[in-house]
Amino acid sequence: xxxxxxxxxxxxxxxxxxxxxxxxxxxxxxxxxxxxxxxxxxxxxxxxxxxxxxxxxxxxxxxxxxxxxxxxxxxxxxxxxxxxxxxxxxxxxxxxxxxxxxxxxxxxxxxxxxxxxxxxxxxxxxxxxxxxxxxxxxxxxxxxxxxxxxxxxxxxxxxxxxxxxxxxxxxxxxxxxxxxxxxxxxxxxxxxxxxxxxxxxxxxxxxxxxxxxxxxxxxxxxxxxxxxxxxxxxxxxxxxxxxxxxxxxxxxxxxxxxxxxxxxxxxxxxxxxxxxxxxxxxxxxxxxxxxxxxxxxxxxxxxxxxxxxxxxxxxxxxxxxxxxxxxxxxxxxxxxxxxxxxxxxxxxxxxxxxxxxxxxxxxxxxxxxxxxxxxxxxxxxxxxxxxxxxxxx
Ligand code: SAH
Numbered sequence: 574x575x576x577x578x579x580x581x582x583x584x585x586x587x588x589x590x591x592x593x594x595x596x597x598x599x600x601x602x603x604x605x606x607x608x609x610x611x612x613x614x615x616x617x618x619x620x621x622x623x624x625x626x627x628x629x630x631x632x633x634x635x636x637x638x639x640x641x642x643x644x645x646x647x648x649x650x651x652x653x654x655x656x657x658x659x660x661x662x663x664x665x666x667x668x669x670x671x672x673x674x675x676x677x678x679x680x681x682x683x684x685x686x687x688x689x690x691x692x693x694x695x696x697x698x699x700x701x702x703x704x705x706x707x708x709x710x711x712x713x714x715x716x717x718x719x720x721x722x723x724x725x726x727x728x729x730x731x732x733x734x735x736x737x738x739x740x741x742x743x744x745x746x747x748x749x750x751x752x753x754x755x756x757x758x759x760x761x762x763x764x765x766x767x768x769x770x771x772x773x774x775x776x777x778x779x780x781x782x783x784x785x786x787x788x789x790x791x792x793x794x795x796x797x798x799x800x801x802x803x804x805x806x807x808x809x810x811x812x813x814x815x816x817x818x819x820x821x822x823x824x825x826x827x828x829x830x831x832x833x834x835x836x837x838x839x840x841x842x843x844x845x846x847x848x849x850x851x852x853x854x855x856x857x858x859x860x861x862x863x864x865x866x867x868x869x870x871x872x873x874x875x876x877x878x879x880x881x882x883x884x885x886x887x888x889x890x891x892x893x894x895x896x897x898x899x900x901x902x903x904x905x906x907x908x909x910x911x912x913x914x915x916x917x918x919x920x921x922x923x924x925x926x927x928x929x930x931x932x933x934x935x936x937x938x939x940x941x942x943x944x945x946x947x948x949x950x951x952x953x954x955x956x957x958x959x960x961x962x963x964x965x966x
Contacts (some may be wrong), residue, residue, distance in 0.1 A: 575604030575612045577625070577635055583618040586661030587623055590950040592637040592678050594625060596754055599634055602627075608736065609705025611638065611645045621964060626683065626702020630736025636683035653681050658717050663781055664943040666778075671754035671763070672944045673701030673775050674718070674731060679948040684735070685710065688771045691750040691762050691885040692720050695771040696744065698727045702733050711744050721746030726771045730875070741766070743907055749875030753834075757782060759805050759832045764827060766881075769799065776941035776957050777802055777869065778910070783937070783961075785810035793895065794856075795851040796890065803867045808837040816843045818852050850886075853893035862899045867906075869959075874912035883910055884921050886926070891925035895933065898964040907959035914959045922960060 594614060606612050612635060614623045620928075621933050624645050625635035638645045657680040665672050675687040677699070684700020694714055698704050711723050723745040734738060756778055759838040764773040784793075785806035793807045796858035798817035805828075807815050819825050825844050832842055844853060849870070868890050874883030887908060894904050908918045919935070926933045939959030941947075947954040 574588075575602070575606040575627070577602055577612050577614045577627070578619070579614065579616055579622070581617045584622055585632050586613065587637070590640055592951060594623075594637070595635045596632055596634040602674075607705070609701040611702075611789075613642075618807050620700050626700065626705060628701035628735055631701065631728060631734055633700075633734075636678070636700055638683070638702065638898060647709045647713065650682075650709055651717070654687075654710070654713050654717050656680075657682070660946075661944055662669060666782075668756050668758035669778070671752075671756060671761075671773060674944075676954070678951045679946045679954040681948075686771065687714060688773075688775060689718065689749075690754050690765060691770065692722060692890070693748045693752040693765060694720050694723045695765050696723060696725050696727075697729060697771060698725065698731055698737075698740075699731050699735070704735075704737055704856075710774060715745055722748030724748040724765050726765065726921065729770075746932050753796055755911075756802075759809060761802070761805075761831050762799060762827065762834065763800075764823075768827075769824075774799060774802060774869075776945045777907075778942040780905070780907070780939045780942075780946075780959065781806040783939070784865070787903060788812040788815075788865055792816075792862070794863040794866045794894075796853070796866070796868045796894070797870045798828055798844075799824045799869075802832045803869065803951065804842065805835060805837060807830070807833060807865070807867075808841060809835070812841065812916075814841050814843065816845065816863075818845045818849050820846065820848050824844055831942075849947050850893075851888060851934075853897065854888060857893060857896055861897065862902070863897055864902045866894050866898060866902070866904045868894050868904070869907040869909075872910050873908075874910035875910040875939070877912040879910075880912045880917065880939075883913055883918070887918065887921045888925045888928070890891070891922050892929045895926055895929045895931045895962070895964060896930075900966055901937070902964050902966060904933075904962045904964070905937075905939070905959060906962065907957065909957045911953060911956045915955075918958055919960060926962070932965040933962045934965060936963045 684703040686697035788807035788810040
């Protein structure tokens with residue numbers, strides 16, 4: 574078998590079962606594997622460490638399939654998919670027909686994402702290894718899930734880092750373009766072809782529930798509302814009013830359609846197409862205040878290289894968010910940037926409060942829902958973080 578030999582001492586992270594092998598750790602390659610082909614990884618003495626998918630274009634030169642010496646074939650992929658499938662059963666709340674079935678590295682399937690939207694599967698292939706096995710994965714996925722419609726949304730930026738071009742389209746059966754899903758009984762129409770990510774932010778499911786519980790009788794502001802997830806939850810939870818802001822017209826149209834699907838009180842909802850950075854300043858100038866504010870912006874820092882610029886953006890929205898809170902009001906603020914860790918994010922929010930001249934305390938913390946697990950050996954998987962902050966004065 575073709576082999577990757579690591580430099581002396583560079584086997585340490587693999588021995589801790591971290592699944593990535595960076596180009597700088599490699600002493601030499603024996604043989605010439607195709608992109609995505611399986612290679613054996615060995616230390617400088619030739620001792621076996623892992624089986625991994627080779628990715629010649631990427632800084633992450635190989636991603637581990639297995640730390641055991643077992644065949645990497647369709648049977649292996651089927652087992653990993655089936656494990657992830659059976660784990661989801663007990664993790665989902667009632668009234669929920671959409672979930673993340675496969676969460677990449679944390680499910681032992683590096684570079685692979687599969688989301689289930691009722692009867693439709695949406696797959697994201699983000700690494701050379703997942704690309705190499707794509708047909709086998711799709712075939713196994715339809716069998717295990719009992720769903721025939723599969724749509725591919727391999728258009729995430731990270732594909733370029735693997736030397737892969739974007740690809741979007743149907744892969745199997747007749748995937749529904751706008752599947753109707755339920756999340757704890759709330760209904761949403763998901764645009765799997767043109768929506769963001771694979772169409773819906775499944776990772777925020779539990780946090781939307783929490784916001785619903787907190788919203789009763791409050792004036793709520795939902796910044797970066799997308800298709801209305803937090804807004805609908807707040808309306809159902811008995812909010813007095815909900816102002817939702819997004820810069821995307823299609824997202825706002827979908828959000829309003831979702832509101833109508835759920836027969837919520839439309840009179841309590843206000844929808845604003847705007848840049849949140851500018852809108853928060855305008856709301857301050859108008860003297861508006863809120864009892865509960867949600868800020869769930871897009872990924873400002875995909876990697877640690879972007880952390881500084883991202884920190885300024887996070888600080889800006891949180892500073893103005895805090896200023897718009899009534900005394901005793903709550904700010905639920907999120908970051909899904911891999912490049913900004915929990916500790917740094919908390920520091921940024923603390924800095925924003927200081928600059929705003931506001932005393933505040935953390936009264937809750939947020940993570941991604943359980944169908945987005947974080948493998949203990951893969952802390953990079955812990956990308957979504959948030960704090961619930963209470964304004965004291
Ligand atoms: N909270 C949402 C997901 C938010 S995704 C949910 O639960 O579904 C981030 C959203 O921010 C996207 O809808 C995107 O259109 C929007 N967005 C990005 N930059 C923006 C900006 N500067 N102002 C307003 N909206 C923005």
